[in-house]
Amino acid sequence: xxxxxxxxxxxxxxxxxxxxxxxxxxxxxxxxxxxxxxxxxxxxxxxxxxxxxxxxxxxxxxxxxxxxxxxxxxxxxxxxxxxxxxxxxxxxxxxxxxxxxxxxxxxxxxxxxxxxxxxxxxxxxxxxxxxxxxxxxxxxxxxxxxxxxxxxxxxxxxxxxxxxxxxxxxxxxxxxxxxxxxxxxxxxxxxxxxxxxxxxxxxxxxxxxxxxxxxxxxxxxxxxxxxxxxxxxxxxxxxxxxxxxxxxxxxxxxxxxxxxxxxxxxxxxxxxxxxxxxxxxxxxxxxxxxxxxxxxxxxxxxxxxxxxxxxxxxxxxxxxxxxxxxxxxxxxxxxxxxxxxxxxxxxxxxxxxxxxxxxxxxxxxxxxxxxxxxxxxxxxxxxxxxxxxxxxxxxxxxxxxxxxxxxxxxxxx
Amino acid sequence: xxxxxxxxxxxxxxxxxxxxxxxxxxxxxxxxxxxxxxxxxxxxxxxxxxxxxxxxxxxxxxxxxx
Ligand code: HEM
Ligand code: SF4
Numbered sequence: 001x002x003x004x005x006x007x008x009x010x011x012x013x014x015x016x017x018x019x020x021x022x023x024x025x026x027x028x029x030x031x032x033x034x035x036x037x038x039x040x041x042x043x044x045x046x047x048x049x050x051x052x053x054x055x056x057x058x059x060x061x062x063x064x065x066x067x068x069x070x071x072x073x074x075x076x077x078x079x080x081x082x083x084x085x086x087x088x089x090x091x092x093x094x095x096x097x098x099x100x101x102x103x104x105x106x107x108x109x110x111x112x113x114x115x116x117x118x119x120x121x122x123x124x125x126x127x128x129x130x131x132x133x134x135x136x137x138x139x140x141x142x143x144x145x146x147x148x149x150x151x152x153x154x155x156x157x158x159x160x161x162x163x164x165x166x167x168x169x170x171x172x173x174x175x176x177x178x179x180x181x182x183x184x185x186x187x188x189x190x191x192x193x194x195x196x197x198x199x200x201x202x203x204x205x206x207x208x209x210x211x212x213x214x215x216x217x218x219x220x221x222x223x224x225x226x227x228x229x230x231x232x233x234x235x236x237x238x239x240x241x242x243x244x245x246x247x248x249x250x251x252x253x254x255x256x257x258x259x260x261x262x263x264x265x266x267x268x269x270x271x272x273x274x275x276x277x278x279x280x281x282x283x284x285x286x287x288x289x290x291x292x293x294x295x296x297x298x299x300x301x302x303x304x305x306x307x308x309x310x311x312x313x314x315x316x317x318x319x320x321x322x323x324x325x326x327x328x329x330x331x332x333x334x335x336x337x338x339x340x341x342x343x344x345x346x347x348x349x350x351x352x353x354x355x356x357x358x359x360x361x362x363x364x365x366x367x368x369x370x371x372x373x374x375x376x377x378x379x380x381x382x383x384x385x386x387x388x389x390x391x392x393x394x395x396x397x398x399x400x401x402x403x404x405x406x407x408x409x410x411x412x413x
Numbered sequence: 414x415x416x417x418x419x420x421x422x423x424x425x426x427x428x429x430x431x432x433x434x435x436x437x438x439x440x441x442x443x444x445x446x447x448x449x450x451x452x453x454x455x456x457x458x459x460x461x462x463x464x465x466x467x468x469x470x471x472x473x474x475x476x477x478x479x
Contacts, residue, residue, distance in 0.1 A: 119442035124427060289431060353428070353469040360470075363424040368443070 017042035021049050022079065022303075022326070023193060028400030032343065035331040044317050050080040050193070053305070053324040054317060057331040059338040059355070061315065065306065065325060066360035072306035072325055073107050074362060075100075079305045079326050079402045083195035093199055096206045099243050101251035104304075104362060111361060113236040114248065118365045121169075121224060127369045130165055134373055137164055138380035146384055150391065153268035153381075154261075154409040161377055162260035165369070166252060171223025172212060179208075184257045192401050202250075209249045213242055225249060252366070259302055260370045262405020263356075264377045266299035267292075270345060271378070272390045272411045277347055281378070282386055291347040292374045297354035298345045300330035301403050304358065329355050330404065388413035414453040415479040416461050418445045422472035429464035429473060436461055445472075 013021050016034050021027065027034055038045050038057045045055045056062055065072050085093060100106065102114035120126065141160050145151035163177035163184075185191075186201030212225055220226040228245045232238055271278050281287055306325040313319065333354045334342040340351075357364035364370070390396065391410040399407050416436060418429070425443035429436070435457055437445045453461045465473045 116442065119425065123439065123441060123443045124430070293428075350463060351466045353467050355469050357426065360424060363426060363469075368427060 017045045018047070019049065020045050020047045020055060022055075022401055023050070028398050028404065031330070031400070031404070032334060035328070035334055039331070039335060039337075044315050046317070051324065053079070053326050054314075054319060055326040055328055056315075057328055057335070059332040059335040062327060062329060062332040062355060063359055065314070066327065066355075066358065066362070069107055069361060071309055071312050073309050074105055074111070074304075074306060075107065076307050076324075077101075077104055077304045078192065079303055079324075080192050085195055085199040089199045089203065093202060093206075096210070097202065097247065097250075099241075099247045101247045101254065102244060103248075103365070104251050104255060105247075108361070109235065113233050114244065115361070115365060117228065117231050117233045117236060117240070118248070121227065122365050122368055124368050127372050130168060130369070131372055131376060133168060134161070134165055134376045135380055137161060138377055139384075142380065142384045150410065150412045152408060153272065153388075153411045154265040154406045157381070158261045158264035158268060158377065158405075158409075161264060161373055162257045162370075165373060166256045169224045170212070170249065170252065171216070171221050171225060176208075179204075180253055180257060181261075183208075184254055187254060188258050188402050189399050205250055205253060206246065209246055209253075213245055213249070217242070224252070255364075256366050256369070258403040258405075260366075260373050262301035262399075262403050263296060263299065263370065264374055265406040265409060266301065266404075267295045267374060267378055268381070268411070269390070269396065269406050269409050270295060270299065271382075272388055272409070273393070274345070275387060275389070277345065278382060278386060278388075280347055282382055285379070287347050288375050288379060290349060290352070292371055292378070293352050293354065294345055294347055294349045295374070296356040296371075297333045297339070297349075297352055298343075299405075300333045300354070300356035301405050302356065302358075302364075303328050303330060303402060303404075304362075327358070329358060385413050414455075414458050414461060415451045415476045416447050416453055416464070417451050417474050417476075418447055419472050419474065420444070420446075422470045424470050424472075426469055428467040428469070432467055433457065433460035433464040436464060 013019055013024055035057050043058045043061060047053060056065060103111045106114055141157055145156055163180045164174050167174055167177045183201045183205045186197050191198030191201050216226045216229055231240060281291060304327045308319045308321055308323040311320050333356060336342050357367040388411045391412045396406050397408040423444050427443055429445050430439050438448050439445055465475050
């Protein structure tokens with residue numbers, strides 16, 4: 001039995017400032033005008049839908065809220081999670097998931113060491129080790145459709161990349177990558193508004209990872225799971241408890257797949273409609289670095305949540321203990337007070353301090369990996385398919401909520 | 414010109430290193446540190462300013478007259 005939602009979600013939004021709906025189909029497809037309106041009218045909006053939340057939309061507010069980790073806790077980073085799992089599933093989840101998903105769901109002091117543990121494995125130098133295999137992966141995906149003159153740039157390409165890269169890092173056979181994608185979508189996409197789906201997906205991920213951890217305890221290898229089991233970091237327990245390793249591996253799957261795939265997908269969607277940008281990237285390949293940052297800024301996929309730890313007024317908003325705040329990094333990155341011509345994609349934008357990877361202590365630990373995957377995915381595609389366009393712009397579908405990106409994006413070439 | 418990374422503010426976005434690799438080094442965890450005591454050769458001043466404006470944490474300070 002699941003609890004009935006507190007408020008019917010079907011009625012259309014009349015006032016975005018007081019009753020926004022992050023799952024509204026029109027908003028998921030094109031949220032930008034809503035953010036512009038809110039920044040002008042009510043920079044911290046509020047809703048009772050989906051369990052209730054506040055939503056800041058300016059760059060300054062996002063920075064300030066992210067910096068105040070005492071009042072704005074990361075203890076529950078999902079943007080919507082009303083409804084409780086059944087008692088049986090709930091008890092099992094409680095046991096398996098006793099530490100949450102550190103470091104993303106932790107506050108200091110646990111956050112400090114659980115993040116320190118991961119960072120050395122995600123430095124620019126370390127992720128470069130996976131670049132060549134990522135290139136080969138992209139080439140083989142393109143081989144699969146290049147002769148057909150048509151492909152789904154989201155489902156056949158973008159979606160196939162991050163799950164295999166993270167599988168490789170974790171030392172898990174590539175054949176399981178398809179399962180990862182299904183589980184993560186079950187948790188973060190379909191499951192956000194359906195507690196049964198969400199807890200079922202979580203259980204599948206956890207029990208799969210548990211097996212993997214037990215295997216590594218018996219036979220350590222040169223992979224991230226084995227590293228975490230043996231790692232020593234200042235301030236961390238020694239050894240790191242397996243429950244912690246489980247929570248962190250869960251996070252790596254959940255944080256590394258939908259996000260990166262959505263970014264690559266949005267980049268492909270943009271390029272399919274902007275042949276001049278494709279041409280520029282082909283003629284001036286050194287632009288790829290700033291182009292990746294610009295695409296991340298303009299089509300930032302990730303919104304995270306915070307929970308208010310005690311009643312506090314923020315910018316005139318009466319926030320109460322346990323209220324949810326949606327960290328709308330994507331809206332911050334379109335703030336005209338911070339970015340010149342924010343709605344234009346300028347591949348060589350020089351000043352671009354975007355916060356697509358968050359800001360403050362939770363800055364995405366996988367950002368160098370994500371950047372590498374985006375760069376390689378775009379480069380390899382343009383080498384083989386320099387000219388392409390959307391088959392039917394109206395047929396593109398989008399997912400939104402925690403992670404925004406195209407899910408169907410057919411292109412022809 | 415001189416630059417300095419404020420260690421307490423740096424969260425390792427690595428933007429400074431990517432736009433001005435001559436002026437910064439990264440430690441194993443990805444935190445940035447200025448090289449050569451932060452002294453900026455004249456031909457890298459523009460890059461130094463870009464590193465400052467691209468850092469989302471406002472962690473890099475710049476002193477034009479040192
Ligand atoms: C384009 C792709 C990605 C985007 C846009 C993205 C975005 C984000 C954002 C906004 C946060 C901050 C969360 C917060 O403030 O609460 C975050 C955290 C995190 N991300 Fe990513 N991410 C991406 C890819 C990845 C990848 C590939 C990995 C690793 C496999 C990863 C691992 C993490 C981890 C471990 C954290 C938690 C950091 C902490 O709490 O200290 N992400 N990500
Ligand atoms: S850009 Fe800023 S936060 Fe990022 S590494 Fe450089 S100094 Fe640190």
